[in-house]
Amino acid sequence: MAEAASGDDPERTVPPATDVVIVGGGHNGLVAAAYLARFGVKVALLERLDRLGGAAVSERPFPGVDANLSRYSYLVSLMPYAVVRDLELDLELRSRPVASYTPVIRDGKHDGLLVERRPGPRTADSFRRLAGSDREWRSWQEFYTRIERAARVIAPTLLEPLAPKGELMKSVREACGSGFWEQFMERPLGEVIEETFADDDVRGVVLTDALIGTQSHAHDPSLRQNRCFLYHVIGNGTGEWRVPIGGMGEVTGSLIRAADKAGAVLVTGATVTQVETDGRRASVTYTVGGVERRVDARYVLVNAAPKVLSELMGRAPQQQPEGNQLKINMVLARLPRLRSGMDAETAFAGTFHIDESYSALRTAYTTAEGGALPDPLPSEVYCHTLTDRTILGADAASAGLHTLTLFGLHTPARLYDKPETRDEAVRLALSGLNRYLEEPIEECLALDANGEPCLEARSPLDIERELAMPGGHIFHGDLDWPWAASDQEVGRWGAETDVPNVLLCGSGARRGGAVSGVPGRAAALAILLRRQRRRRN
Numbered sequence: 001m002a003e004a005a006s007g008d009d010p011e012r013t014v015p016p017a018t019d020v021v022i023v024g025g026g027h028n029g030l031v032a033a034a035y036l037a038r039f040g041v042k043v044a045l046l047e048r049l050d051r052l053g054g055a056a057v058s059e060r061p062f063p064g065v066d067a068n069l070s071r072y073s074y075l076v077s078l079m080p081y082a083v084v085r086d087l088e089l090d091l092e093l094r095s096r097p098v099a100s101y102t103p104v105i106r107d108g109k110h111d112g113l114l115v116e117r118r119p120g121p122r123t124a125d126s127f128r129r130l131a132g133s134d135r136e137w138r139s140w141q142e143f144y145t146r147i148e149r150a151a152r153v154i155a156p157t158l159l160e161p162l163a164p165k166g167e168l169m170k171s172v173r174e175a176c177g178s179g180f181w182e183q184f185m186e187r188p189l190g191e192v193i194e195e196t197f198a199d200d201d202v203r204g205v206v207l208t209d210a211l212i213g214t215q216s217h218a219h220d221p222s223l224r225q226n227r228c229f230l231y232h233v234i235g236n237g238t239g240e241w242r243v244p245i246g247g248m249g250e251v252t253g254s255l256i257r258a259a260d261k262a263g264a265v266l267v268t269g270a271t272v273t274q275v276e277t278d279g280r281r282a283s284v285t286y287t288v289g290g291v292e293r294r295v296d297a298r299y300v301l302v303n304a305a306p307k308v309l310s311e312l313m314g315r316a317p318q319q320q321p322e323g324n325q326l327k328i329n330m331v332l333a334r335l336p337r338l339r340s341g342m343d344a345e346t347a348f349a350g351t352f353h354i355d356e357s358y359s360a361l362r363t364a365y366t367t368a369e370g371g372a373l374p375d376p377l378p379s380e381v382y383c384h385t386l387t388d389r390t391i392l393g394a395d396a397a398s399a400g401l402h403t404l405t406l407f408g409l410h411t412p413a414r415l416y417d418k419p420e421t422r423d424e425a426v427r428l429a430l431s432g433l434n435r436y437l438e439e440p441i442e443e444c445l446a447l448d449a450n451g452e453p454c455l456e457a458r459s460p461l462d463i464e465r466e467l468a469m470p471g472g473h474i475f476h477g478d479l480d481w482p483w484a485a486s487d488q489e490v491g492r493w494g495a496e497t498d499v500p501n502v503l504l505c506g507s508g509a510r511r512g513g514a515v516s517g518v519p520g521r522a523a524a525l526a527i528l529l530r531r532q533r534r535r536r537n
């Protein structure tokens, strides 16, 4: 849809001048639009695609199969309750009964590590069987109890202006005891993992949270793995990853309704090509339906990646971020049986880790850095329909279909320079999964209306092409620590750029990354507070 995407209101086209222009209509752009419009700010949001939501969408990719898949992102942890409440989002996030299942082969025998959401005797038994004693399970409980204490301190700060590092350090130390800060924020994560756990598979399950969309390893001195880990374990003070009922498209749908109701102008099919500003007023050039247009504004909020912003402002090219994930979406006619004997309904209800032991992750990283696809290719799989069947149409539901999504690690964009690499990555990922199944996953795939198996794959290059995420990096670039990096940053929102009236409102802002709405809200609040201050003076 081009122009006037805001409901059917013909008055809601982009005016020649407005208060705020938002470049990009990902979920964060929508959060910013909704907050600003609710406070009476005039907002025009311009999205290049013919739909809103960026990477937070649901789609039906397989002809004749009524399964509305969360095509890119699929689980929510970091969206604060405050955003849902403030914007009155009609959104349900449901807990999964299982946190994770990790199939393993020990002495030629198939087994697995089960971690229930509310761990009971089954979880304790599986740790005992795998590790040979209760020590590993006790270590796990202590480790995550300390992390949850830190999460309860850090998560609320995502809603506040940036705190000085020292302030957060003090609060975290008070909550978690001395040593925690150094272990998680200052030393490579691998050290605390190795000090705490002995089992290679247990260590690997812990480490995976540090490697999602992040090309790194346990002992990376840059600590980018620590930052990625932190964001994966602090969401809403628990770190729990929940299922959006109706799929990820419902997160975006609820935000569109909120922004639209508040009066924001939301335009799709509108590609921004230039942002000019003298720091006080800005002019944004965009094309819609092949026609070039301009809109003037006091502020520009950029939901697109920082690298895109730099191009729009005609600045020297920034370093290209690099995504490293492989995403496979599948619809299954039936869930596969597992060689370990664990029932599929339990195993796939949480995150199903494949070849993600600590040592396998290190080998995979090294292989990828050496220029080859890792084999085995570490990945994780999860089945949305075991928690929420509303994404299936009536026929698909009664036929017993299931959706399965696979997220592969350590396949950096640079490896996909040859067209056949994606097929090879898919082959490796599926054969990894098949090692733990009684029947190959290919035999469980549903067929679409053309008789083709329901499977699609996306490399980082596909993600870049479809979503304009540079390098296919799912967070628009490596994640930053969630506190002020300098004295100047204290009290700011992590959305500001070096130009006073241009702010980042997406994943590339400090405290961006993931489906959270945090940077969208931060950018909106930065502007609202400035307006309030101006009015007072």
Ligand SMILES: Cc1cc2nc3c(=O)[nH]c(=O)nc-3n(C[C@H](O)[C@H](O)[C@H](O)COP(=O)(O)OP(=O)(O)OC[C@H]3O[C@@H](n4cnc5c(N)ncnc54)[C@H](O)[C@@H]3O)c2cc1C
Pocket: 023, 024, 025, 026, 027, 028, 029, 046, 047, 048, 049, 052, 053, 054, 055, 056, 071, 072, 073, 074, 075, 076, 077, 078, 270, 271, 272, 273, 303, 304, 305, 308, 327, 463, 467, 468, 469, 474, 475, 476, 505, 506, 507, 508, 512, 513, 514, 515, 516
């Ligand atoms: C495969 C995959 C799986 C993921 N899984 C998860 C997950 O399960 N949970 C989770 O929390 N996170 C996940 N993520 C990360 C998460 O989806 C993103 O970090 C988040 O969606 C980013 O949201 P955003 O609104 O900041 O940016 P985006 O979603 O990237 O939206 C930016 C928007 O700007 C538009 N745009 C860009 N340039 C222009 C221009 N010049 N003019 C106009 N519009 C423009 C784009 O088209 C896009 O719609 C995943 C990401 C991917 C790709």
